[in-house]
Amino acid sequence: GIQVEQSPPDLILQEGANSTLRCNFSDSVNNLQWFHQNPWGQLINLFYIPSGTKQNGRLSATTVATERYSLLYISSSQTTDSGVYFCAVERNFGNEKLTFGTGTRLTIIP
Amino acid sequence: NAGVMQNPRHLVRRRGQEARLRCSPMKGHSHVYWYRQLPEEGLKFMVYLQKENIIDESGMPKERFSAEFPKEGPSILRIQQVVRGDSAAYFCASSGTSGETQYFGPGTRLLVL
Numbered sequence: 001g002i003q004v005e006q007s008p009p010d011l012i013l014q015e016g017a018n019s020t021l022r023c024n025f026s027d028s029v030n031n032l033q034w035f036h037q038n039p040w041g042q043l044i045n046l047f048y049i050p051s052g053t054k055q056n057g058r059l060s061a062t063t064v065a066t067e068r069y070s071l072l073y074i075s076s077s078q079t080t081d082s083g084v085y086f087c088a089v090e091r092n093f094g095n096e097k098l099t100f101g102t103g104t105r106l107t108i109i110p
Numbered sequence: 111n112a113g114v115m116q117n118p119r120h121l122v123r124r125r126g127q128e129a130r131l132r133c134s135p136m137k138g139h140s141h142v143y144w145y146r147q148l149p150e151e152g153l154k155f156m157v158y159l160q161k162e163n164i165i166d167e168s169g170m171p172k173e174r175f176s177a178e179f180p181k182e183g184p185s186i187l188r189i190q191q192v193v194r195g196d197s198a199a200y201f202c203a204s205s206g207t208s209g210e211t212q213y214f215g216p217g218t219r220l221l222v223l
Contacts, residue, residue, distance in 0.1 A: 030209055041199060041217060043153075048211040086152060090209070097143065097166060098203075098212060100152035 002027045002091045006101035013077055014109055021072040021104045023087030031090035032063050033098065034072050038083045046072070046085075077108045112137065114204050114215035115184075122221045123192050131187040131218045135204030142185045143212060144170075144177060147199040159185060192222045 003026040013019055023032075034046040047054050047061040049070065054061055058078075063070040074081055084105050088098040115134040123129050135142050140160055145153040155169040159179040170177065174192075179185040189196055199219050203212040 031211075033211065035214070041219070043201060043214040043217070045211065045213060088153070096141070096158055096205075096209070097155040097169070098145075098153075099155065100145075102152050 002029070002089060002099050004087060004089055004099050004101035006085075006087055006104050008104060009102065010105045010107075012107045012109065015077055015079060017077050017108075019074045019077060019106065021074070021085050021087075021106075023070045023072070023089075023101055025068050025070075025087075025089050027068070027091055029065065029068075029089040029091055031098070032070055033088050034061055034070070035086045035088065036081075036083050037086060037103070043086075074106075077106075079108045079110055082106055082108045114202055114213050116200075116202050116215035116218050118218060119216060120219045120221070122223065124223050125193055126191050129189040129192050129196070129220055129222075131189075131200050131202075131220070133185040133187070133202030133204075133215060135185070135202075136213055139204035139206050139213075141205045141207070142179050143203045143205075144185075144187050145201045145203065145214075147201065147217075149198070153201060156187075189220075192220075194222045196220060197222045 005024045036044045049063045051065045058075045060073045084103040086103045088100045144156040147153045157170045157177045158166040174190045176188045199217045201217045202215045
């Protein structure tokens with residue numbers, strides 16, 4: 001099956017810092033989503049981004065499908081950004097299951 | 111527009127009992143997916159259903175686990191004769207059509223004593 005790797009596995013930053021999270025995948029994808037799992041376990045949709053660039057407030061994401069990676073940028077981090085960030089990909093149309101990476105655990109220190 | 115709803119949010123069972131997890135997709139969505147998250151791990155796909163049909167159950171254990179999405183009512187994930195290794199968070203997601211964004215529910219945290 002498709003492999004999804006995320007880096008770094010852990011990241012500790014001071015409030016106000018910027019960060020870049022990376023997601024590499026081993027095959028062509030038709031769907032890529034970024035999620036934030038907060039400390040209470042809720043999964044929050046951040047981006048649906050199989051290709052291109054999107055921005056939503058302090059967050060933005062870029063997927064370069066031909067090179068099989070995606071980046072999530074978080075600017076001016078806040079303590080509420082803490083949690084685990086997952087990248088998930090769907091390999092083929094009709095297959096539809098999402099394969100999740102192992103996540104990046106982000107801790108923002110006040 | 112209500113999001114994906116799951117209940118119960120927390121479920122405690124003793125070994126050997128049955129667990130029933132419910133998922134109501136977003137309004138207008140006909141595709142339902144179940145995922146399992148073991149402690150400190152990412153989510154793993156279990157099963158994909160459309161109304162009255164199981165489309166892909168390749169991630170679901172062959173024994174003790176079953177899923178359904180009836181014509182009326184929520185999708186049900188059923189675990190018979192639970193064991194401690196079944197303790198996990200079970201997430202349901204829904205989408206409108208193939209290839210669209212999957213929206214996730216809040217999850218059901220199952221603890222097997």
